Amino acid sequence: MENQTEVPRGIIHFAVLNEALNLARANSLWPMTFGLACCAIEMMATGASRFDMARFGCEVFRPSPRQSDLMIVSGTVNKKMAPAVVRLYDQMPEPKWVLAMGNCAISGGPFKFPGQYAVVEGVDKLIPVDVYVPGCPPRPEALIEGVLKLEEKLTGKRRWPVVKPA
C-alpha cells in the first residue's frame, strides 16, 4: 500500500460527521402516509401496538410529503396513479428513500399478465427504489426487516443480528 498518497494533516475529515448524520437519519425515518392497497393495512398493523415500528423512530406518519423522508409504496401503482406517485416523490426534500412494499410495488405482482393495460409493473420504473420487501402482503415483521435493511444501507452497521433461516 505504499502508493497511498499521504493525506495532509490540515484537511478536516468529514467522514466522522457524515457517519454521525447518517446515524441520526437512520434512526428517525419519518414515513409518509401513502397507502395504495392491501399492503397499507399491513403497514398500519406495523405501526400499531403489536409490531410497533415506533421502536426505531419510525412512528411519526407525516401526511405531507414535505416533512417525510421515507416513502413506503405499499400497494399497486396504477397507470392513472403513476404521475401522482412521481410528483409526490419530487415533492419530498432531498435525503429521501423509497421502500417498495409488496409484490405489486416490486413487479406488478398478481396483476402482471400478458395483455394487462392498467398496472405499472414495478414502482422502480417510475422512481429509484432503495429497499424491496417481497410478500403479498408482506408480514409486518418483513416490513420492519425492510426498515432495518434501509438503516443498514444508511449507516453500514446492522442493529440486530440477521435471522438465518433454520
Add this chain to the structure above:
Amino acid sequence: MALESLLKQLAAVALCGPAEAGATATSHAARGSDAEVTVAPGRVVEAVQLLDAAGFMVEAITGVDWLAEQQMEVVYDFTLVATGERVVVRTRVPRAQPEVPTISRIYPGADWHEREAHDFFGIVFMGHPNLHPLLLPEDADFHPLRKDFGA
C-alpha cells in the same frame, strides 16, 4: 303477490317489443333472480320506471360482449329491498353500434354503473350527463373487456 302483478305489467311492456322478448319467472335458487324480462333497447326506460314505482333498487348494470352473435347485451339487476326479490332486465344491441338510453335520470346510482359499462365495452348510453371514462385514465380510448381487445 306484488311480483305477479308487476310481471304482468312488465310482460305488457316486453310484448310490444321484438318477438323473442317476454317476461318469465325463474327460480331464485337456480338463477339467483325471481323474474327475467328481455326488452327492446328503446323500451328500457319504460320498464325501469315500472320497477322504480314498485320500489326496486338498482344493484348492478352488466355489459356482455357476445362476439359470436355480433351483439352486446346489457343486464340490469334490480332488488326489492323489503323482500329481497330480484328482477333482471336484459336488452340486446348490435355490436357495431351499441346504443342504449340511459336510466341515470330515474336512478342516479346507475350513473357510475353506466359509465363503467361504457369504459369497458364502449356501449353508448344516450342522454347520459357525463360519459367520461370512470375507471380508466381520462384520455383512454380503448375498451378492454371487449372480446377482440388484443392489447
Add this chain to the structure above:
Amino acid sequence: MSTTAQSLHEEMFVLNLGPQHPATHGVLRIKLMMDGEYIADAESVIGYGHRMQEKMGENRTYAKFLPNTGRMDYVAAMFNTHGYVCAVEKLAGLRVPERAEYIRVITAELNRVASHLLWLGAFLIDLGGFTPLLYTFDDREQILDLLEGLTGTRLTYCYYRFGGVCNDVDDAFLAGSRQFVARMRARMPMYHALITKNIIFRKRCEEIGPITAEQCRKYGATGPVIRGSGVAYDVRKAEPYGAYPQLDFNVPVYPQGDCLARYMVRLDEIVESLRLVEQALDRLPGGPVMAEKVPRLLKPPKGDCYFNVESARGSFGVRLFSDGTDKAYRLKLRSPCFSNLSLFRECSRGMLLADALALLGSLDLIIPDIDR
C-alpha cells in the same frame, strides 16, 4: 366537464382531496368545489386503484381466480371469496357439506368483526382521535392470529374452494375462537365508554351527513349505510344462503341515518357476529369439509347466474356468465363501496369540510373494492 375556475362563483375554489390524503384511506380523489369552507360540489374521481379484476376473471380458469377475490376488499376478504365460490357452485350444481357451511359462517363472521374493528379505528382517526385505532388493532390481531393458523395468511385469505373449504378446523382454532368471543364481549363496554359516551365524538357525529332511505334506494347503497337509514335490508335475511337460515341473529337498524346511526349499526353488528360465531361453534356438525368428486378443472354448464353475499360493507354480488369452457365468459363483480360512494356527491352538498370527511369515514370505503 371540469368547471374551470373562471366559471365558478368568485369565492369558490377547487380543492383537490387528492389521491394521497390521510382521510381517503387509499387512492380516492375528490374534486371539491369549495365556497369558503362549505362544499358546493364533490365530484369523486376514481380509478386510481383499478386492477383489472374483471378482465382477469375472463382469462383465468375458475380456480386460478380465487386469490384475486381476496384482493378486492382485502379487509373483509372472506366475503368476496364466499360470493364467487357460491356463484360458481350454483352454476355447477355442487352441494356443499354441512360442516363446510358452518366453517364458512364462523370464518366469515370473524372476518366481519375484524373489518368493523379496523373501520372503527380508521373512523376515529378521521375525527382526530388516535388512541382507539391502537386498541381496535390489538383486538384485530387476535382474530388475525386465529385465521392465520387456519388459512395461512393474515389478510388476503383464499380459504374457500368450490364445494367446501380447503382444510378442516383444528381444536386450537375452536378453543381460540371461543376465547376470543368471550374476550371481545368483555371489551365492548370499554369501547362504548371510550368512544360512544365521549361528548366530542357525539358532537362530531350526531346529525352529520344524513342519508335518507330513499337516497339509499336510488343509489343502491347497502349494508350498514342502508341499515343506518332505517331499512332492515340484510342479504343474510333477504336471500338466505349457507348455514344462516339455521342460526338466529337479528339485524341492527337505526332510523336516524346520520354518522352516529351507522356507527351504532356496526358496533351492534360486532355483537351479533360474536353471537353467530358462538352458535355456529356449538352446532358444528362432523363429516367431510369438501364435496366428493369435485372435478379438478371445473367446467360449469352454459348459462348465467347472480349470487349475493352480505359483506361487511354491503351486498357483494357476482354475476357470472359461463359458456361451458373452463374460463368464465363474463364475470361482473358488484362491489358495495362503489354504490355507497356514489351517494357522497349528493349528501355532501353544503356540508363543512370536516363533517364531509366524517361522512366519508362513516361510509367505510375500501378503494380497490371500488375500482376493482
Add this chain to the structure above:
Amino acid sequence: MAHELTWQIVRVLLYVVGLIAFAAFNAAYLSLLERKIPAWFQLRYGPKEVGPWGLLQPVADGVKLLTKQLLVQAESDVLLFKLAPVMVVVPAIMCLALIPFSEVLWARNINVGLLALFSFSAIHVLGTMLGGWSSYNKYASIAAARVVAQNIAYEIPLLLVMVTFVMVTHSMNLFDIVQQQAGGFWHWYLLRVQASPLMPVAFVIFFICMLAEANRAPFDMFEAESELVAGAFTEYSGMGFGLFFIAEYANVLVSCSLATVLFLGGWQCPFGLLPGLHWFLIKMYALCFVVIWVRWSFPRTQFYGLLNLSWKFLIPVAFLHLVLTAVMLKLF
C-alpha cells in the same frame, strides 16, 4: 459602576443562552414524552432502540431535521415564508424570560409581567397565519384562516380571567403573585375560594384557553392532520417545520409554567417546607402530562363547535366570574 455593568451584561447573556437552551431541551424531550406517554397508553413501547430507553431519539430527530433540504416554493411569498417560523418561536421564548422559575432564578422582574407576557404570546398567532398564508397551498390557507378565528375566540375569555385575577392579587408582578401564595397549598389561588367562589372554574377556563392558544388537541385546527393534510405547515420541510415543532412545545411550556405560577403557587411547596425550583418543575411537568394526555384521548372538535364553546360558554362564565369577584371584594 463598570463592574456592575459587566455583571448585568454577563447575566443577560447567561439568561438568554439558558432560556433558549431550556426551550430547545424541553422541546426535544417533550416531543419524546409525546411519543412515550401515548405509547404507554396504547400498550406499546414507543422509541426504545435509539440510545438507552430511547433517550437519544430527539437528538436523532433534531439532527435529521437540521440536515434536511429546505424547499421553498417559487410561487410562495419567500420573505414571509422564511419569516413565519421565526415569528412563532421568538415570542414563545420571550415569554419564558418573564416567568419566575424560583426565588433567584428569573430573567426579568417587571412589575407588569403578566401584561407583557400576554402581549408576547399574541404575536405567535400572526406567525402561524403568515406561515399558512404565504406557503401558496390551499390547505395551508384554510388552516391559516382557522387559526386566526380560533385564537381571537380564545383570547377574550383568557384576558377576562386575567382581569379578575389581577383584581384579586392587586399586582401584575409575577414575583409578588407567587409570594402571596406562600404557605401551604390552601393559600394557592386555585383554592382561594374566599377571594371568589369560581376560582377553580377560572383555572379550568384558563387551561382550556391555553390549550386552544397553543393549538393543541382537541382544538388542533391548525394542524388538523386528517382534514387539512398538515395544516399551516404543509409546505415546510426540514428546519422550517422543526421551528414550528419547537414553537408548539415552547407554547405548551409557557402555558403550563404560567398556570403553575398563577394558580398553583410557582415554586412554593404544597406543605410550606423547602420551596424551590424543583416544586416548580414538578407542577409544570404534571400539567404537561395532562396536556399530552388530553391530546391522545379526545377526538378533534368541529370548528364551529370550538367557536361556540368560546363565545357562548366560556365568555359568559368569565364575565360571571368577574362580577362575582367584584362583589366579593366589595363585601369582604
